[in-house]
Amino acid sequence: MTSDGAYRASRITKSFAGVGVLHGVDFVVRPGTIHGLFGHNGAGKSTLLKILAGAQPQDDGALSIAGRAITLASPRDALEQGIACVYQELRLISNLTVAENLFLGRELRRNGLKDGNGMAAYTQSLLDGYGLRTAASARVGTLSHPEKQMVEVIANLDRKARFLFLDEPTTALDGGQAASLLAAIRRIALERQIGVVLVSHKLDEVLGVCDEATVLSGGRVILHAEREKLKKETIVDAIVGDAHHAGPARLSRAPADGKTFLEVRGLVGRRLSGVTLAAKTGEVLGVYGLVGSGRTRFLRSLFGTEPVTGGEILIDGKRYEPRSARDALAAGIALLTEERKRDGFIPLMSAYENVVLSTLKRYRMNGLIDHAAAARSARHTLARIGTRGRLDAPIKSLSGGNQQKVLFGRIIEQDARLILLDEPTKGVDIGAKQDIYEIIRSLADEGRCVVVVSSEEEELLEIADRVTVFHHGRCEYAPVPVSDVTLAALRQAAWAAPA
Structure with missing residues (x-):
């Protein structure tokens, strides 16, 4: 073997439940260089990263x-x-302060007591040495996102990291912030001879700092190129790869009735720059895009939890101005969030209690909640969609698929007219996925308007009637029927659209 100081992965394989995810992958990180790792959703990037990082x-x-x-x-x-x-x-x-975060779990002691002054002084000298204009005494919660990222980078380097893996480091940053962060990482890699791996969907931003790049597809390396041969078009062609077929079989159903229910015109908000689209009653509109493309912010803007600063929204022909989730609920809008454990349910409440959280006033009589009536309604709703497990026990005890069904039960209980679903099958097994697909289709068949955001192209082509693509906070093209879309077309639109 060579002794050039590089970190090498050779012939790496990985399977989950008998399904191969990585198939003999070779990967090299060299000191003082930046290696870009690219690939479509499900290509194996995250699995490889976890193996390389010991997770x-x-x-x-x-x-x-x-x-x-x-x-x-x-x-x-x-x-x-x-x-x-x-x-x-x-x-x-x-x-906690920057200094407290930096020394977390390895605090300095003096005469048996925590040496706060010593930790602050050391941290400040470290921050200054890396050119970060942040006070060691500042609470991390007051920092900007780029500052937080640099603090975590510095904390790892202070623990003598020689190889640093950064997973989508520019996702939450605007163009100027991303450029500054990447320039700082480039300087650190060169000056301190750190080997850096950048996992990113933002080719326009990261290619300029990469010394080499690897593209994964289907758990295999399909392209490796050195700096002089790094071109966006070559990488996009590799990512689109063999996704040229028409996609998976669609669920059989009658077409939507064609009545426009949701109309968005030039919507502007936090990292949204003029979204225009329309969705119909009785249909599932699929929304695709890469991490940071604005998909989730769009749904949250419709639900009133992200600010809208321009444009117009019409619900069933009437102007709608979302200012809060309360406004959205009153307008008959439901949102299923991407992170159910963080902001989807209350862990220690039962499945029955979680189902009726947004409709409790329906069961109020003389100022008191009729809990028996609420439980009966929740029980009926969850039985209807085949939810299993101890539904009277804390919801955290249920499987991921059944937790997700409970959240769909809440949408059904709410009787929402516009349903916004953000990664509705994230963290559920294959069997539960099929159940959830059927629930989504049944909601549309009942005449509701359903908008689904998903990172899985095959999923959208299976359950959606039409699909659109977000890129840099915009819709790249008007929704089109899935019968006219291939996996290759979706990836091409998401990866190759101009910045």
Whole structure:
């Protein structure tokens, strides 16, 4: 083996429940360079990243640093080998200072007491050394997102990380912020001889700092290119790859009645720049796009939890101005969020209690809630959609699929007319996915207007009637029938659209 100091993954394989995810992947990270890792959703990027960062073991293959074989049983093992990962969800604690976060779990002591002044002084010198204009005493919650990311990067480097993996580092940043962050990472990589891996969907932003790039598709390396041969068009062609077929079989159903129910004209908001589209009653409108394209912000803007600063929204022909979730609920709009455990349900409440959270006033008599009536309604609704498990126990005890069904039960209980679904099958097994597809179709068949955001192209082509694509906060083209769309067309629209 070579001893050039590189971190090498050789012939890495990984399967889940007998389904292959990685098939003999080779990957190299060299000190002082930035390696871009690209691929469509489900290509195997996240799995490879977790293996390289010690969060998941490979089934076969080998890892080595400078020619020396290593075994990683945990992220702690990886950090001891000089390998660190900064994920999209930062692990900083908002109500602690920058210094307290930097020394979390390894606090300095003086005469048996925590040395706050010593930690603050060391942290400030470290921040200054990296050119970050942030006070060590500042609460992390007061920092901008780029500052938080740099704090986590610096914290990992201070723990002697020699290889740094960054998962979608520019997702929540605007163009100027992203450029500044990437320039800082480039400088750190060169000055300190850190090997950096950037996992990103934003080719326009990250290609300028990459020394080499690898593209995964179907768990295999399908392209590797050095800096002089890095072109956006070549990478997009590789990502689109063999997705040229018409997609999976669609669920059989009658066409929508054609009545426009939701109309959005030039919607402007936080990182939304003029969204225009329309959705009909009785149909499922699929929304596709890469991470950070504005899909989730669009749904949250319709639901009143993200500010709308321009444009117009019409619901059933009437002007709608969302200012809060209360406004949305009053207008007959329901939202199923992407992170059910964070903002979807109350963990210690039962499934029955979670179902009726937004409709409790329906069961109020003389100022008191008729809990028996509410429970009967919830029981009927959950039985209708085949929810299983101890539904009178805390919802956190249910499987992911049944938790998601409970949230669909809440939508049914609410009798919403416009249903917004953000990654509705995230974290559920294959069997539950099919059940959820049937629930979504039945909601549309009842004459409701359903808008589904999904990162899975095949899922959208299976359940949607029409589909549109978001890119950089815009709709790249008007919704078109899924019968006219291929996987290749979806990926092309998402990856290749101009910035």
